Amino acid sequence: MTNERLRSAMAAGGWTYSTLAAKVEVDPKSVERWVNRGRLPRRATAVLAADILGEDVHILWPALRQARAARAVSPELVALYDQRADVPVTTFVDLLAQARERIDVLVYAAVFLQEAYPRFNTLLRERATEGCTIRIALGDADSPNVQQRGREERFGHGIESRCRLALLHYQPLAGVPGIEIRTHGSTLYNSLYRADDQVLVNAHAWGVNAYGAPVWHLRRDPGGRMFDTYAESFDAVWATASPVQED
Structure with a gap:
């Protein structure tokens, strides 16, 4: 029209x-x-x-x-999943593989990507070689916020161990041109997996492990604001995060 x-x-x-x-x-x-x-x-x-x-x-x-009124469905919403466990790993991999300009990942650990798709680091290297700017923000295992999340999810020190494991997975990428790895200690309200103008948002609920919390797939739309809200949230956390150095 x-x-x-x-x-x-x-x-x-x-x-x-x-x-x-x-x-x-x-x-x-x-x-x-x-x-x-x-x-x-x-x-x-x-x-x-x-x-x-x-x-x-x-x-x-x-x-x-009427734009200020609530809408039943946002034009930015592509899909909604009941929990992350319902989302095939290939959905995450395929989304990131399509990126041409930017990949941003904000998590505490998300080791499921590395464990279920052993070529994940290779994929990121390939994207960087093709000109993508890649930013990976992992949880700082020593952060009080990370440790508090473990207590809230009744996961004990497991989440701290998974943060350290995630850092071991991604450490080989530190120093690769186009890729930067940082650790953050922020309260993680959502895990974000962005590829250009699309993002998978894994919402977090108190006491619920990330795999049991909902995921929504957003695509940036000129008439919407949701995608930009999460993009700006990533940038704010990134600005506070500490760079991971090469071994």
Whole structure:
């Protein structure tokens, strides 16, 4: 569905996809999708664009009147799994294997990837060789937050041991061009497995092991905010994490 109101407003003011995109600081392809596919920009971006065009934002995008209301299904939600144990390891592997620009992994240990897919480090090396920027954030076994999680999940020192095991798995990648490994001590509300504009989010619930908690698969959408929320969360944790040095 096209947005003819927006097309007319741009034509009246002599705006092109590129010139309007430059003003509102988005990609010209995003503006093209607003016009030709009826995509909904973020509210702040839409307000700025409407102001530049001299139009009422709700005239250009009537759907924004209801955009603050809860939606039954987010356009960013690809799939929802009852628990991580229901997600085939191949789903994680295939997602990361498709990455062309960025892979971000935020976990405490997640040794299931290395154990179920022995070529996991090779996959990451291959992605880095092809130009991917790869960031792996693992739990610091000495962190009080990691140790507290073990008590909450009645896992004792097992989670600390798994953090150390995860570090042993990933240590050979330290120093590989394009790959950086760090350890963090943050409270882990969600484990994140990002590949470009997609992410698998393993939500955590108090007292529940990660494999028993839900997973949702998100894909970034111009009209959504969920993907960016998790991407920004990763960046915030990464900024506090400590680099792992080569052996």
